[in-house]
Amino acid sequence: MRKPNIMTVIFIVLSLIGLGFSGLSPFFVLNEVIIRFIRDGVLVLALIIPVTAGMGLNFAITVGAIAAQVGFLLVLDWQIGGLTGLLLVTAIGTVLSLAFGALIGVCLNKVRGKEMITTIIIGFLATSIYQFIFMIGFGTFLKPHNLEIMLSRGIGIRNMVDLDSYRNIIDKLWLIHIGQVTIPLFMILIVIIFSLILRYILNTRIGMQFKAVGESKRRTEILGLDSDRIRIKAMIFSTLLACFGQIIFLQNIGMLNVYTAHLNSDIFSCAALLAGGATIKKASIKNAFLGIFLFHTLFIVSPQAGQNIFANVALGEYFRSFVAYGTIAFALVLNIRETELNPAALTAKTGRK
Amino acid sequence: MKKFIRPPQIIILVFLAVLTITAIYLHIPLNAMFGDSLVRLVMNGVLVLSLLPMLNAGIGLNFGLPVGVVAGLLGMCLAVNYHQTGWFGLAAAMLFSAMIAVVFGYLYALLLNKVKGREEIAATFVGFSFVSLMCLFWSVAPFNNPAMLWPIGGKGMRLTVGLKDYFGKVLNNTWQFNILGIKISLGLLLFFFLLCFLVYLIYKTKIGRAMIAVGENEDFARLSGINVNRVRTLSVIFSTVLGALGICVYAQSYGFLELYTAPLMMAFPAASAILIGGSTGGKTTIGQVVLGGYLYQAIYVISGPVANQLLMPEFAEIIRMLATNLIILYALLYGEGLRKNA
Numbered sequence: 001m002r003k004p005n006i007m008t009v010i011f012i013v014l015s016l017i018g019l020g021f022s023g024l025s026p027f028f029v030l031n032e033v034i035i036r037f038i039r040d041g042v043l044v045l046a047l048i049i050p051v052t053a054g055m056g057l058n059f060a061i062t063v064g065a066i067a068a069q070v071g072f073l074l075v076l077d078w079q080i081g082g083l084t085g086l087l088l089v090t091a092i093g094t095v096l097s098l099a100f101g102a103l104i105g106v107c108l109n110k111v112r113g114k115e116m117i118t119t120i121i122i123g124f125l126a127t128s129i130y131q132f133i134f135m136i137g138f139g140t141f142l143k144p145h146n147l148e149i150m151l152s153r154g155i156g157i158r159n160m161v162d163l164d165s166y167r168n169i170i171d172k173l174w175l176i177h178i179g180q181v182t183i184p185l186f187m188i189l190i191v192i193i194f195s196l197i198l199r200y201i202l203n204t205r206i207g208m209q210f211k212a213v214g215e216s217k218r219r220t221e222i223l224g225l226d227s228d229r230i231r232i233k234a235m236i237f238s239t240l241l242a243c244f245g246q247i248i249f250l251q252n253i254g255m256l257n258v259y260t261a262h263l264n265s266d267i268f269s270c271a272a273l274l275a276g277g278a279t280i281k282k283a284s285i286k287n288a289f290l291g292i293f294l295f296h297t298l299f300i301v302s303p304q305a306g307q308n309i310f311a312n313v314a315l316g317e318y319f320r321s322f323v324a325y326g327t328i329a330f331a332l333v334l335n336i337r338e339t340e341l342n343p344a345a346l347t348a349k350t351g352r353k
Numbered sequence: 354m355k356k357f358i359r360p361p362q363i364i365i366l367v368f369l370a371v372l373t374i375t376a377i378y379l380h381i382p383l384n385a386m387f388g389d390s391l392v393r394l395v396m397n398g399v400l401v402l403s404l405l406p407m408l409n410a411g412i413g414l415n416f417g418l419p420v421g422v423v424a425g426l427l428g429m430c431l432a433v434n435y436h437q438t439g440w441f442g443l444a445a446a447m448l449f450s451a452m453i454a455v456v457f458g459y460l461y462a463l464l465l466n467k468v469k470g471r472e473e474i475a476a477t478f479v480g481f482s483f484v485s486l487m488c489l490f491w492s493v494a495p496f497n498n499p500a501m502l503w504p505i506g507g508k509g510m511r512l513t514v515g516l517k518d519y520f521g522k523v524l525n526n527t528w529q530f531n532i533l534g535i536k537i538s539l540g541l542l543l544f545f546f547l548l549c550f551l552v553y554l555i556y557k558t559k560i561g562r563a564m565i566a567v568g569e570n571e572d573f574a575r576l577s578g579i580n581v582n583r584v585r586t587l588s589v590i591f592s593t594v595l596g597a598l599g600i601c602v603y604a605q606s607y608g609f610l611e612l613y614t615a616p617l618m619m620a621f622p623a624a625s626a627i628l629i630g631g632s633t634g635g636k637t638t639i640g641q642v643v644l645g646g647y648l649y650q651a652i653y654v655i656s657g658p659v660a661n662q663l664l665m666p667e668f669a670e671i672i673r674m675l676a677t678n679l680i681i682l683y684a685l686l687y688g689e690g691l692r693k694n695a
């Protein structure tokens with residue numbers, strides 16, 4: 001494992017080139033990356049368990065994100081602000097994520113070998129249902145209590161709602177300034193605590209079961225494990241983490257783009273994880289954290305670098321989305337091929353019915 | 354067509370019935386809509402048809418349809434750039450598109466042959482990343498017809514390019530007539546059915562049969578001396594070329610070229626349409642393409658005016674996306690799926 005991962009190397013090189021050409025101060029970039037680390041950290045962590053359990057990248061973390069947004073919208077509708085509101089959001093999100101996670105797990109057990117494409121479609125479907133409920137349902141078959149978040153026609157919630165009353169409750173705790181760098185120690189600790197919990201889970205019995213299921217079906221059978229149940233548990237954990245991740249993300253931004261905030265959480269999180277050296281078969285917390293730093297450094301510097309190299313800001317923007325999609329495409333093609341060449345994995349594959 | 358009625362069809366038929374009854378109740382004229390639905394069938398039909406070769410070769414739903422679409426956009430840009438107009442313009446655009454699609458399709462096939470058994474997910478992201486790569490290209494594209502470039506600065510392509518002065522609506526306006534208030538573009542319909550017939554004929558040839566054989570049982574095909582990878586490559590090229598022609602038909606009917614991120618999500622409605630027609634992710638017939646394409650577009654045409662009458666314009670789009678994704682998910686969960694015998 002000492003061999004450096006090709007994806008990581010590419011990201012380091014691109015980030016350095018971008019940083020050089022962008023002319024941005026390294027302190028500015030570092031501050032921005034720290035903010036992104038807090039916002040996206042837990043979302044990226046949410047991907048690790050499904051990868052470990054051999055289910056590939058879970059693009060359905062958008063469903064967890066939706067659970068968080070439903071929590072926020074309901075609490076806003078009931079007009080409960082402050083810390084109570086935030087705790088209630090977490091409670092609603094948790095309940096929904098447990099249910100959704102189990103449902104996704106059941107679906108994925110029917111499509112062994114095609115989990116990733118299925119999670120993408122599940123994500124799209126969940127988005128449609130979510131939009132249907134909040135754009136059409138509110139004001140027709142659901143009674144709104146808070147008219148401030150409604151569109152003026154009385155049906156549907158506005159495109160953007162303010163989360164001001166939840167902002168800065170936990171964000172501004174324990175701020176430390178070192179030179180030009182601001183470190184929100186409390187929030188960083190929260191992300192690190194989540195990663196420690198995840199590590200603990202991966203080392204307990206259930207974590208070992210995830211690994212066994214991920215390695216091969218035969219090994220699972222020898223150990224007498226019910227792989228369907230374990231895979232459902234993996235999806236529940238992933239969805240729950242994604243929900244917490246999105247709550248942290250949204251309270252940090254302080255605004256909720258009701259219909260779009262969750263849309264790219266899957267793509268960006270997956271790309272970040274892969275940038276950190278993970279594959280669709282193996283991912284660690286180290287990969288997640290390194291990946292967030294590399295991916296977001298590139299993300300922050302590329303528009304300005306595009307402006308300075310080609311006199312065109314749009315180029316940098318397009319380059320960013322190309323990097324995100326391209327990273328995933330590259331990893332998929334590379335990994336699937338390796339799986340084909342690896343006889344152990346092949347036995348596992350043909351072992352399915 | 355054994356057992357046509359399964360959950361996807363039930364979803365769509367119930368949906369269509371509810372919409373039609375609502376439309377009648379709201380006094381929305383149905384005969385105009387019938388004409389529109391025929392136009393939209395062809396407009397999107399070739400894109401739906403383009404999924405067929407890959408399905409038949411057992412490569413699954415072509416979520417990498419944007420690769421073909423981009424080839425078509427490039428071909429049309431070339432035609433517009435050289436000021437080709439009318440019938441000749443459309444023919445030139447299609448010829449350019451097809452040629453580019455052969456190259457793209459070949460490269461795309463090389464990639465897909467490396468990810469056997471997981472083509473759908475790989476294709477999705479190959480499509481996504483190709484579209485975003487092409488965004489970079491569009492913003493520096495070396496075309497020089499000012500109608501396609503940003504008016505200020507004169508560099509980079511516009512988001513949409515009007516085709517009115519080139520070959521917009523050429524097919525739509527051919528042999529158009531009115532019957533009982535229904536506008537029918539005979540030229541457009543003839544073109545579509547001719548293309549369908551052509552595809553049908555191709556599957557009657559030796560190579561066409563080889564394609565189906567590979568899709569049905571790859572090992573058996575290999576044993577009977579078929580070069581499986583070559584046949585798969587041909588199928589992918591075939592799909593890509595049809596996708597490129599599909600976007601030409603779509604754009605001439607719509608009247609605009611949509612560049613940049615427009616092709617990103619085009620694969621999903623097409624996939625949903627072919628599944629509605631009764632395909633289950635394996636071998637698919639032309640009849641299923643036409644039927645599915647028509648039902649999908651009928652819903653598109655009716656849901657718009659109904660949603661507007663109900664004063665909820667978003668309703669149509671949301672409901673359509675809901676149905677689209679529900680049907681694809683159903684097919685993944687319960688369909689024949691990819692390569693049972695890989």
